[in-house]
Amino acid sequence: MIAFVIRRLFQALLVMLVVALIGFTMFRYVGDPVAQMVGQDTSLEDRAKLRQDLGLNDPVPLQFARFIGNTVQGKFGISYRIGRPVDELLADRLPATLELSLLAALFAIVVGVPLGVYTGLYPRRWLSHVFLTVSLIGISLPTFVIGILLILLFGVTLGWLPTFGRGETVDIGLWDTGLLTVSGWQSIIMPAFTLGMFQLALIMRLVRSEMLEVLRTDFVKFARARGLSNRAVHFGHALKNTLVPVITITGLQVGSLIAFAIITETVFQWPGMGLLFLQAIQFVDIPVMSTYLILVAFIFVAINLVVDLLYYVVDPRLRVERSGGGH
Amino acid sequence: MNIRNTLLAGAAVLALAAGSAQAKELTFGFQGDANSMDPYNLNETFTLGFMANIYEGLIRRGPNLEIEPALAESWEIVEPTRWRFHLRKGVKFHGGEDFTADDVLFSADRVRGDGSDLKTRLAGVTDIIKVDDYTVDFVTEAANPILHFEWATWGIMSKTWAEKNGAVSAQSATGDQENFATRNANGTGPFKLLSREADVQTVAVANPDWWDNANKEHNLTKVTLKPIGSDATRVAALLSGQVDMAYPIPVQDMNRVDSNSGTTMLVGPELRTIFLGMDQHRDELLYSNIKGKNPFKDIKVREAMYRAIDVEAIKKKVMRGLSEPSALMVAPGINGSDPAFTRLELDVDLAKKLLDDAGYPDGFEVGMDCPNDRYVNDEAICQAVVSMLAKIGIKVNLLAQPKALYFKKVLAPSLDTSFYLLGWTPGSFDSWNPLFNLHGCYDADTGNGKFNLGRYCNPEVDALTAKVLSETDAVKRNAMIRDAWVHTTRDIAYIPLHQQALAWGARDGVNVKQRADNQFAWRHVTMD
Numbered sequence: 101m102i103a104f105v106i107r108r109l110f111q112a113l114l115v116m117l118v119v120a121l122i123g124f125t126m127f128r129y130v131g132d133p134v135a136q137m138v139g140q141d142t143s144l145e146d147r148a149k150l151r152q153d154l155g156l157n158d159p160v161p162l163q164f165a166r167f168i169g170n171t172v173q174g175k176f177g178i179s180y181r182i183g184r185p186v187d188e189l190l191a192d193r194l195p196a197t198l199e200l201s202l203l204a205a206l207f208a209i210v211v212g213v214p215l216g217v218y219t220g221l222y223p224r225r226w227l228s229h230v231f232l233t234v235s236l237i238g239i240s241l242p243t244f245v246i247g248i249l250l251i252l253l254f255g256v257t258l259g260w261l262p263t264f265g266r267g268e269t270v271d272i273g274l275w276d277t278g279l280l281t282v283s284g285w286q287s288i289i290m291p292a293f294t295l296g297m298f299q300l301a302l303i304m305r306l307v308r309s310e311m312l313e314v315l316r317t318d319f320v321k322f323a324r325a326r327g328l329s330n331r332a333v334h335f336g337h338a339l340k341n342t343l344v345p346v347i348t349i350t351g352l353q354v355g356s357l358i359a360f361a362i363i364t365e366t367v368f369q370w371p372g373m374g375l376l377f378l379q380a381i382q383f384v385d386i387p388v389m390s391t392y393l394i395l396v397a398f399i400f401v402a403i404n405l406v407v408d409l410l411y412y413v414v415d416p417r418l419r420v421e422r423s424g425g426g427h
Numbered sequence: 428m429n430i431r432n433t434l435l436a437g438a439a440v441l442a443l444a445a446g447s448a449q450a451k452e453l454t455f456g457f458q459g460d461a462n463s464m465d466p467y468n469l470n471e472t473f474t475l476g477f478m479a480n481i482y483e484g485l486i487r488r489g490p491n492l493e494i495e496p497a498l499a500e501s502w503e504i505v506e507p508t509r510w511r512f513h514l515r516k517g518v519k520f521h522g523g524e525d526f527t528a529d530d531v532l533f534s535a536d537r538v539r540g541d542g543s544d545l546k547t548r549l550a551g552v553t554d555i556i557k558v559d560d561y562t563v564d565f566v567t568e569a570a571n572p573i574l575h576f577e578w579a580t581w582g583i584m585s586k587t588w589a590e591k592n593g594a595v596s597a598q599s600a601t602g603d604q605e606n607f608a609t610r611n612a613n614g615t616g617p618f619k620l621l622s623r624e625a626d627v628q629t630v631a632v633a634n635p636d637w638w639d640n641a642n643k644e645h646n647l648t649k650v651t652l653k654p655i656g657s658d659a660t661r662v663a664a665l666l667s668g669q670v671d672m673a674y675p676i677p678v679q680d681m682n683r684v685d686s687n688s689g690t691t692m693l694v695g696p697e698l699r700t701i702f703l704g705m706d707q708h709r710d711e712l713l714y715s716n717i718k719g720k721n722p723f724k725d726i727k728v729r730e731a732m733y734r735a736i737d738v739e740a741i742k743k744k745v746m747r748g749l750s751e752p753s754a755l756m757v758a759p760g761i762n763g764s765d766p767a768f769t770r771l772e773l774d775v776d777l778a779k780k781l782l783d784d785a786g787y788p789d790g791f792e793v794g795m796d797c798p799n800d801r802y803v804n805d806e807a808i809c810q811a812v813v814s815m816l817a818k819i820g821i822k823v824n825l826l827a828q829p830k831a832l833y834f835k836k837v838l839a840p841s842l843d844t845s846f847y848l849l850g851w852t853p854g855s856f857d858s859w860n861p862l863f864n865l866h867g868c869y870d871a872d873t874g875n876g877k878f879n880l881g882r883y884c885n886p887e888v889d890a891l892t893a894k895v896l897s898e899t900d901a902v903k904r905n906a907m908i909r910d911a912w913v914h915t916t917r918d919i920a921y922i923p924l925h926q927q928a929l930a931w932g933a934r935d936g937v938n939v940k941q942r943a944d945n946q947f948a949w950r951h952v953t954m955d
Binding site (some may be wrong): 129130131132133135136137138139140141142143144145146147148150153154175177178180181182183184185188189192248251252255256259262263264265266366367368369371375376378379382383384 | 460462463465468469470471544545546547598600601603604605606609610624625626627628653654655656657659660661663664666667668669800829830831832833834835838839840851854860864871874877878
């Protein structure tokens with residue numbers, strides 16, 4: 101088990117290194133930070149000096165090596181745009197993104213799994229058709245369209261919910277949370293819904309098809325023959341057996357929720373890492389971009405690790421194989 | 428007991444209500460954030476305008492951009508190259524420090540030092556002399572009648588404060604340390620910085636000890652900036668009343684804001700001129716099918732293009748009426764702008780004939796560079812130009828890209844463009860700046876014509892520009908400016924298109940004065 105985790109951590113390092121390298125090679129095509137960092141009256145000489153000071157004239161491999169060297173020492177540089185250390189900046193933004201993505205994931209699971217079970221158990225009921233149709237919309241409409249429609253309806257026309265931002269936040273030590281205030285909850289509803297909509301539809305459809313599959317298997321028939329209640333059959337046996345693929349997909353999706361909250365964060369001006377990253381791209385804020393990419397790579401690997409560990413919990417067979425390795 | 432509690436609670440509510448009736452809190456949304464609270468960090472309109480509410484210069488600009496005394500009560504020109512500024516007495520910084528000549532000297536060093544992007548504020552100043560605690564002399568290399576024109580955005584910082592907090596020089600782009608002044612501010616202005624969260628909100632409160640409180644116009648107690656990047660979200664925030672004022676409002680949403688009950692648009696001409704530039708330097712155009720020569724060197728070709736572009740159509744279709752076609756490279760409101768200049772008339776037939784005469788009866792092909800996130804509807808303007816030029820046989824291959832890529836490609840040192848769209852606002856509100864930067868013969872070493880990307884060059888214009896710089900007699904000076912504009916418009920150095928409109932939206936009951944330089948001065952805001 102420990103060996104497994106350590107092996108995974110090594111893989112994580114490798115992934116992060118590769119992501120950083122790819123990211124760095126792409127930065128050359130994002131543009132010139134110097135034109136953003138100075139005003140129009142700044143002399144050509146000062147511009148050239150700034151470019152030199154930032155090391156932008158060096159070949160990319162050298163810039164990359166310098167970046168890795170600094171990163172290993174925990175120096176992430178200073179944002180070209182805001183002038184603050186990048187690690188502090190990301191740490192400031194992390195709570196907003198995590199709260200949003202976790203709430204979106206929670207919403208997707210809590211609503212998606214029961215809907216999937218329902219549509220799986222009663223595929224012919226009209227309500228199932230309604231759920232499936234709505235989920236189709238969730239999958240096919242782009243996030244920003246859903247977001248803007250929600251803003252127009254609930255923010256502007258009805259005036260029930262705030263149209264942007266995170267509301268009031270409370271600082272609880274390391275964490276700056278919006279989940280302790282009314283305005284914080286009001287603010288997170290629409291972004292979390294927007295972000296979770298796609299995942300909800302995905303989970304629901306996945307659970308549904310898995311349920312349909314499992315319900316046809318022999319052990320479910322035997323369970324029924326044994327006279328178990330419907331509830332025990334559906335939830336105790338059938339649902340449990342659908343969960344392995346669901347957990348895999350959900351885990352991967354939580355990673356992408358965090359990494360790709362960019363669009364939702366932009367539409368709702370949600371002050372998370374995604375918004376920071378998008379602004380960094382527009383500004384060619386290389387320190388922020390590179391650190392963000394590495395962080396996201398790390399989050400992905402970490403989540404996958406957790407998912408792998410969860411398999412052991414859900415699927416007893418894996419545990420048996422491992423522990424019984426000796427005979 | 429219960430009754431007593433209820434009464435107490437009621438009294439508290441009343442007190443709160445009374446308190447909020449007094450509080451005039453303005454929340455406004457803008458598409459970006461001030462990059463830093465350091466007033467010397469970036470020479471860019473929004474950051475400068477924002478910081479001018481907190482830090483004041485020796486002068487300030489009024490609602491119509493007129494120069495008013497601020498930290499300097501008065502000034503005089505002792506000799507042509509020596510200006511004397513008499514500082515205001517009894518002014519205190521927000522931190523309580525007294526404002527004296529030492530602060531001016533310190534700020535002068537800081538603004539010219541490493542990390543500052545505002546070095547041009549003191550360009551040509553050779554010496555700054557403290558005469559006494561409230562008198563400072565500025566000695567210039569040559570006579571400079573517009574020495575103080577840009578000083579409204581050169582905020583004076585406190586020497587003691589900066590020294591105490593290690594902010595003696597401006598934030599450097601390299602290194603790992605955050606400068607204290609990046610998130611803290613200590614000016615003399617009408618508002619004090621209360622809190623700063625980059626990209627989330629920045630809050631300032633009215634300064635009760637402001638020197639000009641006796642004449643103050645505003646009745647605000649607190650101002651909050653909420654940056655909202657997405658256009659649709661910013662408009663929604665205004666419509667839903669979450670912000671009291673927002674800008675810029677995209678042209679396609681202006682009707683909504685106006686027709687919505689409770690919000691109104693404020694529209695006015697901006698000082699920025701949008702224009703097209705052409706490479707008149709290379710012997711062979713880049714991205715063109717004409718080899719061995721450069722059609723843009725021929726004035727007939729430039730005139731043909733000028734006459735083929737229908738600015739009124741651009742105004743109507745692309746800008747939805749919100750642009751002012753321009754004959755000059757400077758907007759009305761900039762010193763030296765002159766309504767006597769008129770645009771060459773639209774004439775497609777004549778344009779075709781001119782091309783014919785120039786030896787391009789079948790037209791030619793050329794690449795065009797255009798930003799797509801810098802000016803109002805910039806890409807759409809370029810597309811319109813492409814289709815208009817197609818009518819006279821010039822096939823334009825448009826490359827529209829985000830400003831980060833666009834500026835890298837077209838600006839010096841690469842100058843990798845043969846035809847481009849650019850916008851320009853002179854920070855000094857004077858014609859010398861665009862004459863020097865856009866029309867001077869390009870010279871990378873001296874900085875002459877550093878934004879003259881097409882490298883138009885007319886030595887007579889250069890000579891006039893040099894004279895304009897040091898001529899102190901306003902009438903003579905303006906005559907020279909006029910002469911210079913006559914030359915450049917006759918040469919068709921550029922094809923000016925228009926001044927885009929400022930588009931601010933405000934909630935009813937919020938009275939805002941819109942300044943043509945797109946700076947938002949809170950000291951002119953009142954709330955009902």
